[in-house]
Amino acid sequence: MVSIREVAERAGVSVGTVSKHLNTPHRVAPDTAERIRRAIEDLGYVRNEAARQLRAGQSNTLAFVALELRNPFFGEVAHAVERRAAESGLFLVLASSDGDPVRESQYIDMFVQQRVRGLILASGTTRDADLELLAARDIPTVLVDAYGASDLFSSVSVDDVVGTRRAVTHLIEQGCRSIAFVGGPDTVRQIAERIEGARQAVEAHPGVRLEVLPTEERTVAAGHHAGDVIVARRARERPDGIVAANDSVAVGLVQSFGDRPGLRIPSDIALVGYDDMEFAATTLVPLTTVRRPRDMFGRTAVDLVRDQAEAEGRLPVRSIVIQPELVVRASSLRRRG
Amino acid sequence: MVSIREVAERAGVSVGTVSKHLNTPHRVAPDTAERIRRAIEDLGYVRNEAARQLRAGQSNTLAFVALELRNPFFGEVAHAVERRAAESGLFLVLASSDGDPVRESQYIDMFVQQRVRGLILASGTTRDADLELLAARDIPTVLVDAYGASDLFSSVSVDDVVGTRRAVTHLIEQGCRSIAFVGGPDTVRQIAERIEGARQAVEAHPGVRLEVLPTEERTVAAGHHAGDVIVARRARERPDGIVAANDSVAVGLVQSFGDRPGLRIPSDIALVGYDDMEFAATTLVPLTTVRRPRDMFGRTAVDLVRDQAEAEGRLPVRSIVIQPELVVRASSLRRRG
């Protein structure tokens, strides 16, 4: 690998001059600049980012830890984050915790070693110890969808408790009396909050009961498996209203139910998803779902973390909370509400 | 930030010993190790990855450039890549080119500056100049879904020409005579090949015609817009069979057509998607589609690039081509084939 020194030699100037040309081109004489430029081209010189960063003491990298990259929701948030980061001249490093706090800890460790400029945590499984560590090291961090998880850092979230509360209240209004929440594990913060929201709605309506059908993952396949459990039950033991942890799980349920009698959606079982993915409007039965604004999540998160990174001292913690919107479609409409 | 030197001082040993303890713990005496361990803990020392990398000459990072992170297909490939990379102790840096070769060039530049261990390009827009650059620098690179794009690097691909050829042949067997391919731009290699496959199938069947309805992106929204164009036409000018560039676009078409007379799927228009996303089986009309194995893509790509990175000399170029599978569902079934 060719270094700045060889460039300097070939251009007949000092190393410092080459560096100056690289960083403040206007401060070097035109003909010198031209010689350097040519030397760089001839030698195929490429800056060594590690050396730069070592000297600078920090990187120009932002890190994003998603709960699960497979879920289109996080793909879209990541996309928004990446665009916004690029606008600020920052790299983006992505990682996926898959709901495993240990794995996430390892990633955070790695990122701290990398001296990343900032960290966006959208996993919902972040340990308090990790957060304290990040705070102690003054590493700019923003939490996504972790409303109230920590008062150490700023966050941008949807109020998931309200989300499922509205969803379940809607189901009850549609005549459902036996509600099931499908999804897990509740060690994931978002999941825990959604369960809590469902609980609150049910408690406000006597005569309605709630059960939780946990899953390990939140994929189509996981939803399918959970659906099979319901299918195997006797009819009277099945729920008549279901809230899924997200749209993927909801799709899995639909796949499992097929169009078997006693399992029709929405007549036998009313169904609500979560996220409002792009395809939610066009599933077999168009999906009622709770919308979360992913672009806004991504952009705001980057802005918050960038502001903190550029600030001198410690900025006040800002918690941005968005009220989720219930989008009603066919999968939950049984009678005129 | 606390460095290895301060740890050494506090533990009463030399810098070299601390480094040895970090890298080959068994080669340091137990009580010394314990003193160092404690010093590290007290001081909250964290390794500086930039310095390590500068010393080592290379990073432990793999880079992955996707065509579009928003597309669930790439989310799943990225997920597979990330898992496999983690197994090999490698970081993963993600980027999304969004079909823009300039943007992709910039990213490749960045990654070369970062001295990444290897590069996985799944964008379909990579410029030859960039590939030559990477080859000249001997940077381990693997192309995903770029069959025949370059003989400089190994690749793992699905034969997209065969994919759409089968899809269109299937449509013709279903009685379609006016085929449309919806998706673009054809500067994206995968798209160009899919159009070529459609062309080949049509040419083999006299009396069948093909048109291409280009889109800028390959999202649900883009498909919706393209659909609106078809809706606006007079009935006899509409295609009776459509191949979409991917499942997202297909869903957009379905959304646009709604259930208007003359635009029913599959009776008026038979539809085939591409990718076989998880939700493809559960769209409003279950989607006939061309399956691409995403896990296999991700794992194989990492293996190929790792092998090259670990090898002494230059490994022979390996082009792994997978024959795509047509998954027939309701969206294309008009009569008994």
Next chain:
DNA sequence: CCGCGTCGATGAAACGTATCATCGGGCGCA
């Protein structure tokens, strides 16, 4: 003609780590 300011270039120092040649001490074996 002298002094001063400016512009452009220089070269050394520092960032934090891994490596490697070197060294000292203790132990086993003859």
Next chain:
DNA sequence: TGCGCCCGATGATACGTTTCATCGACGCGG
């Protein structure tokens, strides 16, 4: 007891940048 060997620790060096104090030359104003 003496020799050699191995274990464990040392300290200097190098990786490729950026920065900063310094220096020389040149032009301009007094």
